[in-house]
Amino acid sequence: MFDVVVVGSLNLDLVVSAERIPSPGETVTGTGYHEYPGGKGLNQAVAAARAGARVAMVGAVGDDGAGETLLAVLTDDGIDASDVVTVEGVPTGRASITVDAEAENSIVVVPGTNGHVSPAVALPNARVLLLQLEIPLPSVASVARRAADDGVLVVLNPAPAVALPDDLLAACSVVVPNEHEVELIGGVDAVLATGVGTVIVTRGAEGVSVHSRDARVDQPAFPVDPVDTTGAGDAFCGALGARLAAGDDVTDAVAFAAAAGALATTRHGAVPSLPRRSDIDAVLGPR
Numbered sequence: 001m002f003d004v005v006v007v008g009s010l011n012l013d014l015v016v017s018a019e020r021i022p023s024p025g026e027t028v029t030g031t032g033y034h035e036y037p038g039g040k041g042l043n044q045a046v047a048a049a050r051a052g053a054r055v056a057m058v059g060a061v062g063d064d065g066a067g068e069t070l071l072a073v074l075t076d077d078g079i080d081a082s083d084v085v086t087v088e089g090v091p092t093g094r095a096s097i098t099v100d101a102e103a104e105n106s107i108v109v110v111p112g113t114n115g116h117v118s119p120a121v122a123l124p125n126a127r128v129l130l131l132q133l134e135i136p137l138p139s140v141a142s143v144a145r146r147a148a149d150d151g152v153l154v155v156l157n158p159a160p161a162v163a164l165p166d167d168l169l170a171a172c173s174v175v176v177p178n179e180h181e182v183e184l185i186g187g188v189d190a191v192l193a194t195g196v197g198t199v200i201v202t203r204g205a206e207g208v209s210v211h212s213r214d215a216r217v218d219q220p221a222f223p224v225d226p227v228d229t230t231g232a233g234d235a236f237c238g239a240l241g242a243r244l245a246a247g248d249d250v251t252d253a254v255a256f257a258a259a260a261g262a263l264a265t266t267r268h269g270a271v272p273s274l275p276r277r278s279d280i281d282a283v284l285g286p287r
């Protein structure tokens with residue numbers, strides 16, 4: 001039995017820096033190149049593991065070097081990767097990111113094997129199922145329904161946001177959009193009307209609002225000096241899943257997750273910025 005199972009995406013991010021982003025047909029000389037593990041699924045699995053949960057990741061990689069790199073990232077953080085399948089002949093998901101001197105970027109995402117996660121994918125036993133929308137929607141809906149039928153708490157981070165079928169929402173106990181995504185999925189009231197128990201809206205430096213049928217409770221952000229907000233939402237969702245699996249009520253789990261999100265903004269990158277339990281506890285102070 002795991003605390004958290006994540007069914008979702010794994011990507012290798014290829015980041016090129018250049019003075020400026022080339023126009024169509026143009027070639028410019030770059031100033032740097034780095035590869036980083038990414039994908040919301042992988043990021044949230046790592047965030048949950050660092051927050052103290054026993055985590056399994058379910059997804060797909062290609063039979064290539066990128067796939068091997070991402071599997072190693074999971075196992076380095078103690079995440080069970082036995083249900084990450086290898087798809088022959090399809091590349092591992094990648095994001096090609098060009099960043100200019102002003103830190104503006106342009107991004108091409110190739111879903112690759114993330115588009116091959118099937119509705120019949122394995123679903124290890126866990127207390128919490130954590131989902132995002134970087135794998136096919138029918139697969140997200142299928143695992144959500146199967147987990148809900150087994151009494152698993154289903155937490156959905158609807159990113160990137162699309163209109164969601166009611167039967168997917170009906171299987172979710174908790175939905176965690178950011179302030180932009182919440183509008184794209186129809187707004188808080190419409191989501192609550194489908195039977196979702198709690199909608200948690202993350203609002204960056206403005207903190208978090210927690211909505212249920214009869215109440216709204218606000219969690220202020222923890223004051224930090226942000227250097228890079230990449231990964232804050234993933235840190236939040238992973239930490240939230242870990243604490244809900246540990247039996248925290250929503251209020252306590254949200255406070256812990258907000259501390260994790262704040263810490264993630266104080267370091268560069270996504271995976272390198274995901275905080276560990278001891279750092280999160282230090283921000284929270286005695287409880």
Ligand code: ADP
Binds near residue numbers: 207224
């Ligand atoms: P996303 O990356 O999905 O847009 P947010 O930016 O809303 O997600 O970040 C998730 C959570 O992380 C926020 O609700 C907040 O608790 C925390 N957080 C994000 N940015 C900051 C910040 N600048 N200062 C403090 N906390 C932050």
